[in-house]
Amino acid sequence: MTEYRENVVKILPHLHRNRGLENFLRKVAPDFDLHELEISPQEIPLLGAVAAGKPIEAIEERDSLAVPADMVVGRYKAYALQVKGDSMMDEGIRDGDYIIIQERNEAKNGETVVALINDHEVTLKKLYIERDQIRLQPANSQVEPIIIRNSDVKILGVVCGLIRKFR
Structure with missing residues (x-):
């Protein structure tokens, strides 16, 4: 899960506005907390x-x-x-x-x-x-x-x- 998490951390900030991506990630990794990845x-x-x-x-x-x-x-x-x-x-x-x-x-x-x-x-x-x-x-x-x-x-x-x- 660590390697997967690192990859998500790399791409999510660039695709943050794409709600489709967030929905997809929720389906494939329901225990993954997207809010943890917010980059202010x-x-x-x-x-x-x-x-x-x-x-x-x-x-x-x-x-x-x-x-x-x-x-x-x-x-x-x-x-x-x-x-x-x-x-x-x-x-x-x-x-x-x-x-x-x-x-x-x-x-x-x-x-x-x-x-x-x-x-x-x-x-x-x-x-x-x-x-x-x-x-x-x-x-x-x-x-x-x-x-x-x-x-x-x-x-x-x-x-x-x-x-x-x-x-």
Whole structure:
């Protein structure tokens, strides 16, 4: 039953509004308590915008954003930023999206990060640590990577989720 329960926990939040699914689960697992699986939204800080393109000045704005609780599970603090620009579009990150960030000061090669450049500009890029420099790689062939000394870059966090509002 544990494996079944784990699978239900994974899919139910995404299909919560589908009452047919809930009815089906009640038939196949009548002892299963669906209310136990309710996932309430969690408020996280919305700290402003991040450039997906040319870096922009780091200006913190304070607001909040409700996100599914399972997007912020883990040992790291989380916050959200709104994406400005299209340099990450090949990764599915578009202008106007909200990204969920795990607040971390280290990242692995290839992770999508929010980076602070020269202590005042922020950008959203894929991180590549090279011999004596860092390459902040966009996910858009029309945008050039940023090549910079290791000492001029600070990792502020790693992308762990995305929320898109349909217009």
